[in-house]
Amino acid sequence: MRNRLSVLVMLLVVAALVLSACAPAAVPGAAPAAESDSTDAAPAADSGEKIELRVAWWGSQDRHDRTIAAIELFEELHPNIDVVYEFAGWADYWTLMTTQAAGGNLPDVMQQDYARLEEWVSRGLLTPLDDFVADGTLNFANVSDSALAGGKLDGVLYAVNLGTNSMVVVIDADKLAEAGMEAPNPEWTFAEFEQFATDLHEKLGIYGMSGALTNEQLWKNIYLSLGQWVYSADGASLGYEDDQPFIDYLTMVKRMQDAGVTQTREQELAQAGGSVETDLIVTGQSAATYFWSNQIVAMSNAAGEGRNFILVPMPRPEGGASANYLKPSQFFSITSQARHPKEAAMFIDFFTNSIDANKILMAERGVPISSEVRVALEPLLNVPQKLMFDYISSIEATASPIPPPDVAGHANLINNVYWPLVIDPFMFGQQSAEDAVRILREEGNIVLAEAAGQ
Incomplete structure (x- = not known):
């Protein structure tokens, strides 16, 4: 596992500032997927050859620490996968991803937001995930259809919900x-x-x-x-x-x-x-x-x-x-520029279904979508985590319907x-x-x- 964020962010932010001077807003433009041919195609994880899987997310320091620890566990289970991670705060993250999208250099797995999902799909930047569900790489046996619905557009799954949340006044x-x-x-x-x-x-x-x-x-x-x-x-x-x-x-x-x-x-x-x-x-x-x-x-x-x-x-x-309204707190998506889409799906499945991983993450991204994971975590919840679980339960019956993603x-x-x-x-x-x-x-x-x- 390697973190190349600091230098990369500085370079990309400078690039983004230059780009923003020529564009009306920091909106990702369509970019082609990274090309490969039979002689230099990225190796699959099951080939035994070492591969580099790139993952990016936004969030607090607590999220960074927990996610990095879960990544280390994933690497232990898959020693031939080296996860290179990138993270930032909310605003800097979207600048980083927008710049990478324009350069055809998005990570394999990116954290995605419900409000921005339609925009990124419309620009061809995310990969449909249904084939990975069909072949069992993504296992949703313990996940309700409603928990997956927020990641679908026109019936196609583009993003996997990392947890359920809602806005709240904290006193x-x-x-x-x-x-x-x-x-x-x-x-x-x-x-x-x-x-x-x-x-x-x-x-x-x-x-x-x-x-x-x-x-x-x-x-x-x-x-x-x-x-x-x-x-x-x-x-x-x-x-x-x-x-x-x-x-x-x-x-x-x-x-x-x-x-x-x-x-x-x-x-x-x-x-x-x-x-x-x-x-x-x-x-x-x-x-x-x-x-x-x-x-x-x-x-x-x-x-x-x-x-x-x-x-x-x-x-x-x-x-x-x-x-x-009850909202997917955020998603993991596989980008259309991913070099290792199969391994990216394996990584997302790990975050969804691994009880050991979720004992590290401890619902920091929201109430987990797997019922099996929720049951396993309940005895381990500390006070703020229990507050979150109880709050979501308390508003489920009266919450308004989830609105459409942003246009x-x-x-x-x-x-x-x-x-x-x-x-x-x-x-x-x-x-x-x-x-x-x-x-x-x-x-x-x-x-x-x-x-x-x-």
């Missing part, structure tokens, strides 16, 4: 007790959320909520709760007609920022690239935060022993349904419209919420229509 239980307050109702509204965070701030003198409330995922949550979606079915425009719910939400977020209940947008930008391990709740500077449920493991490890946390569902608009124009819209033209000018007081949302619709529809027409 410091000790800070809550210090403030003399109770945990909110699981069906709380945005109005109740604002009051709750404000009360924590006023009683404790710290942030009631860490911040990042303008993240696009919360824009999506609003319309999911209202039974709609942010994009039209054809991906050529926004998918909702009524802008008022988003206007009301942005107005609330700005009000909370100006009152000191959350961090300012300027502070958020200064901390860009951070992870859940650097969230202000870890250091006690905030009484609450939000993220994906699987991240409670890394956050709790960073916070240290003796800390107590409560998990509650995301708040919703008045009269809305649940703003939560082709999503990355361009977020990078070139949502943040620079909508959110930042609004949060810095340069435009009204009404103007911000109008610009999102006008400029966003242009970007989406262009992407849909390609």
Whole structure:
């Protein structure tokens, strides 16, 4: 096993910056699979010849440590496979993968996200996995169809779910007790959320909520709760007609920022690239935060022993349904540029079904999809892991249906419209919420229509 990340990332980030100057957004373009012929084709693992299998993922330091340890176990079982791994934080990871895709140099196995799956498939960058299921390399005997559904497009499996999760508000239980307050109702509204965070701030003198409330995922949550979606079915425009719910939400977020209940947008930008391990709740500077449920493991490890946390569902608009849905936390996919697709499938199967591997990983990526693995892990769960398992169980019955993956124009819209033209000018007081949302619709529809027409 070798890690060649540090030099590679520096080189690729420089390359990405050059490329980004010529492109509207960091969106992966189609790239041909690495070519080979009969004289230099990559050897198969069962040939006994040493091969190099490249694997890439994003995540926290805790994820890196656990994944590397699981890789070492895989190598022990397959001594002729040398796994070369690459990892980074969320933003840097996609820069790295986009640059490699353009150069025809993607790894064999890449961690993939539900929101980006359709985009990468549409550009021919991922390999269908059904043949590996048919020949038994990928064994899903203990996996439900619903757990695999998120990785399918048009009935074809392109990605294997690494764990189930959902968004969650995390509250410091000790800070809550210090403030003399109770945990909110699981069906709380945005109005109740604002009051709750404000009360924590006023009683404790710290942030009631860490911040990042303008993240696009919360824009999506609003319309999911209202039974709609942010994009039209054809991906050529926004998918909702009524802008008022988003206007009301942005107005609330700005009000909370100006009152000191959350961090300012300027502070958020200064901390860009951070992870859940650097969230202000870890250091006690905030009484609450939000993220994906699987991240409670890394956050709790960073916070240290003796800390107590409560998990509650995301708040919703008045009269809305649940703003939560059950999501594949992330996937493993085999890229179309993989030199060793068979061994890549073996690696994914190992992560899915190996009890020993999952005792190392300990559901850091979410609740495992194999029922056999879940049963084996239950007696071993520590407090944050049990919190995660219990939270997912508690929202299963009421969660909204999973929305479609993001459309082709999503990355361009977020990078070139949502943040620079909508959110930042609004949060810095340069435009009204009404103007911000109008610009999102006008400029966003242009970007989406262009992407849909390609």
